[in-house]
Amino acid sequence: MSVLAIENLSATLSGRRVVDGVSLTAGKGSFTGLIGPNGAGKSTFLRACLGLVPASGAIRLDGTDLSALRPAQRARHLAYLPQEREIAWAMSVEAVVALGRLPHHARFAAPSQRDKAATEAALTRMDLCAFRHRAVTSLSGGERARVLIARALAQETPVLFADEPLAGLDPQHQIALMRLFRELAAEGRIVVASMHDLTLAARWCDRLLLLEGGHAHAEGRPEDVLTARTLEDVYTVEAFIGTAAGGLIVQPVGLSQKKKEENHG
Numbered sequence: 001m002s003v004l005a006i007e008n009l010s011a012t013l014s015g016r017r018v019v020d021g022v023s024l025t026a027g028k029g030s031f032t033g034l035i036g037p038n039g040a041g042k043s044t045f046l047r048a049c050l051g052l053v054p055a056s057g058a059i060r061l062d063g064t065d066l067s068a069l070r071p072a073q074r075a076r077h078l079a080y081l082p083q084e085r086e087i088a089w090a091m092s093v094e095a096v097v098a099l100g101r102l103p104h105h106a107r108f109a110a111p112s113q114r115d116k117a118a119t120e121a122a123l124t125r126m127d128l129c130a131f132r133h134r135a136v137t138s139l140s141g142g143e144r145a146r147v148l149i150a151r152a153l154a155q156e157t158p159v160l161f162a163d164e165p166l167a168g169l170d171p172q173h174q175i176a177l178m179r180l181f182r183e184l185a186a187e188g189r190i191v192v193a194s195m196h197d198l199t200l201a202a203r204w205c206d207r208l209l210l211l212e213g214g215h216a217h218a219e220g221r222p223e224d225v226l227t228a229r230t231l232e233d234v235y236t237v238e239a240f241i242g243t244a245a246g247g248l249i250v251q252p253v254g255l256s257q258k259k260k261e262e263n264h265g
């Protein structure tokens with residue numbers, strides 16, 4: 001069984017330890033939510049795993065040290081949806097999605113049948129066929145987000161990292177995306193996604209890794225991680241936590257008592 005093992009990952013940016021000794025083990029078929037307040041280190045953790053920022057620690061997939069691979073080799077194992085959704089060039093949707101195939105063929109080589117099929121499957125899966133000839137720069141933010149997800153899908157990697165994939169999506173597309181991540185996990189992939197919506201995280205993820213100040217504050221099943229106490233301590237909010245429609249509802253309803261006292265100083 002495929003296992004992604006991230007061990008003791010640390011990253012220092014501008015002299016500050018932004019991710020400090022974070023570990024995560026995720027098995028094939030799992031969907032892990034990466035949660036934590038703004039600035040907790042979620043993006044840096046993902047970027048460090050991808051080799052986009054200098055880091056120490058180990059990241060292994062089935063025992064293969066991913067950090068030792070060249071970028072193109074690594075990109076055959078690990079796809080990444082970045083938090084930034086800007087695309088500078090007016091390329092067509094289809095051309096952007098096809099970029100996901102670059103790690104699979106030699107530079108300047110024509111796309112193979114397999115490449116074309118993977119691009120087509122990703123366009124279909126993200127409901128983008130009608131947009132295929134549109135310039136990405138002409139799309140709305142949510143539509144552009146779907147194009148970038150399709151590009152990551154076209155990469156056909158065993159592991160998918162997504163940084164705030166729900167940002168900018170309407171509720172229907174948020175749920176569709178969480179359903180897609182669950183389907184990808186059911187197909188045997190390993191999905192890790194950062195998010196701020198705690199109800200969606202609780203309802204769709206198998207496990208949650210809660211970061212705070214660069215450290216892992218908690219890791220485990222959503223119902224064990226998302227307690228009133230944790231939300232108060234880490235997010236400094238008072239939250240309603242209940243069960244409805246077959247899953248957890250986690251709704252911040254106000255600032256924690258401690259935070260209110262701090263604000264009144």
Ligand SMILES: Nc1ncnc2c1ncn2[C@@H]1O[C@H](COP(=O)(O)OP(=O)(O)OP(=O)(O)O)[C@@H](O)[C@H]1O
Pocket residue numbers: 013014016018036037038039040041042043044045
């Ligand atoms: N290039 C950098 N130089 C210095 N500090 C940085 C740099 N990039 C990020 N940081 C800092 O590292 C910390 C973690 O940032 P990061 O973007 O990983 O947080 P995050 O959990 O993804 O936050 P958010 O939920 O706001 O996206 C923040 O305090 C941020 O200011």
